[in-house]
Amino acid sequence: MDYFFWLIIGGVILCLLIATGIIWTSNRRALRQPQATPEVSPEHGTEVEVIEPETGIEVPEAAGSRLVRLRRRLAGSNNALARGLADLLSRDRLDEDTWDEFEATLISSDLGVGPTTELVTTLRKELAIEGVADSSHAATVLRRELVNLVDPTMDRSLNLQGSDGKPAVVMVVGVNGTGKTTTCGKLARVLVAENKTVLLGAADTFRAAAAEQLSTWGERVGVETVRGEEGADPASVAYQAVERGIADGVDVVLIDTAGRLHTKTGLMDQLGKVKRVIEKIAPVSEVLLVLDATTGQNGLVQARIFRDVVDVSGLVLTKLDGSAKGGIVVQVQRELGVPVKLIGLGEGVDDLAPFEAEGFVNGLMGE
Numbered sequence: 001m002d003y004f005f006w007l008i009i010g011g012v013i014l015c016l017l018i019a020t021g022i023i024w025t026s027n028r029r030a031l032r033q034p035q036a037t038p039e040v041s042p043e044h045g046t047e048v049e050v051i052e053p054e055t056g057i058e059v060p061e062a063a064g065s066r067l068v069r070l071r072r073r074l075a076g077s078n079n080a081l082a083r084g085l086a087d088l089l090s091r092d093r094l095d096e097d098t099w100d101e102f103e104a105t106l107i108s109s110d111l112g113v114g115p116t117t118e119l120v121t122t123l124r125k126e127l128a129i130e131g132v133a134d135s136s137h138a139a140t141v142l143r144r145e146l147v148n149l150v151d152p153t154m155d156r157s158l159n160l161q162g163s164d165g166k167p168a169v170v171m172v173v174g175v176n177g178t179g180k181t182t183t184c185g186k187l188a189r190v191l192v193a194e195n196k197t198v199l200l201g202a203a204d205t206f207r208a209a210a211a212e213q214l215s216t217w218g219e220r221v222g223v224e225t226v227r228g229e230e231g232a233d234p235a236s237v238a239y240q241a242v243e244r245g246i247a248d249g250v251d252v253v254l255i256d257t258a259g260r261l262h263t264k265t266g267l268m269d270q271l272g273k274v275k276r277v278i279e280k281i282a283p284v285s286e287v288l289l290v291l292d293a294t295t296g297q298n299g300l301v302q303a304r305i306f307r308d309v310v311d312v313s314g315l316v317l318t319k320l321d322g323s324a325k326g327g328i329v330v331q332v333q334r335e336l337g338v339p340v341k342l343i344g345l346g347e348g349v350d351d352l353a354p355f356e357a358e359g360f361v362n363g364l365m366g367e
């Protein structure tokens with residue numbers, strides 16, 4: 001009897017020991033398990049890198065002298081509109097053929113049919129009464145009408161007012177190759193010259209070269225660039241750039257975006273998302289659409305697509321130094337109802353100027 005009693009007690013103790021061992025081992029294993037990764041928010045879904053600028057940055061050219069130089073370049077550019085205007089003003093007599101030729105020149109210089117008809121009708125009326133014998137009078141009438149077409153009443157200032165002490169956020173959008181990245185770099189330089197603190201965000205993550213190019217601009221003009229890996233989520237990079245801009249207390253964050261136009265829906269989704277995600281922490285104060293002025297009608301088609309995708313608040317016309325036909329300024333403004341705010345007149349660091357109707361028309365007329 002005693003024997004069986006101690007056998008049962010022994011068995012129970014053995015079972016207890018085994019159970020304790022199992023519990024202890026599994027607890028230890030559980031403790032050794034890595035902590036579950038906290039859920040990553042889409043805004044921080046991408047690891048970003050901050051590229052610091054070099055020290056000893058050259059001082060940018062003063063805004064005043066840059067404008068004079070740029071105007072001279074515009075006047076000297078091989079511009080169809082400027083040539084047509086010069087030709088018209090060189091005639092002693094304005095007959096039907098001359099008007100037809102002038103009309104054709106205006107249309108071929110991307111002014112658009114509507115504005116061309118308006119301009120020619122007004123000029124014909126005024127010059128028919130007063131005659132063109134006095135070419136300086138004809139030039140005055142022409143200048144006045146062109147300035148009206150370009151519309152001097154539009155507000156062309158950049159909205160660089162951040163709200164609640166946060167930086168102003170400027171999104172730069174447009175088709176690849178139009179000059180977005182270059183514009184971001186040049187604009188950063190202008191703002192630095194105006195004693196503003198700036199941060200660049202490389203949200204064109206489709207091409208590694210784009211982020212590389214933007215950080216090179218950043219280093220050159222003395223501002224930091226936040227960039228992600230190639231293929232990273234552009235919205236996440238943009239968000240983190242703005243987040244850093246807020247933490248650093250900078251005045252302006254410039255966000256360079258991708259502009260692949262393979263599918264309109266893809267573009268819409270992506271740009272819309274970038275804007276929405278940024279606006280979780282700070283309002284976007286400007287959406288600048290960059291258009292290559294040499295692409296004429298094609299530029300207009302692009303402009304319409306972007307207008308449907310994001311609320312464009314200003315236009316940047318690049319490459320007006322080349323074979324661009326100046327008339328595009330009038331057409332694209334009318335089409336979008338948005339002012340041209342900046343113009344690009346070369347590849348150099350200081351080749352960006354604020355747009356202004358009188359100066360532009362003077363440049364076109366070679367004055």
Ligand code: GDP
Nearest residue numbers: 176177178179180181182318319344345346347
């Ligand atoms: P993105 O793809 O839109 O970012 O375009 P990039 O900034 O890389 O510019 C494409 C090319 O256009 C580069 O070779 C620039 O140097 C050139 N570019 C940009 N702006 C101007 C301009 O105003 N005038 C001229 N001539 N070239 C420009």
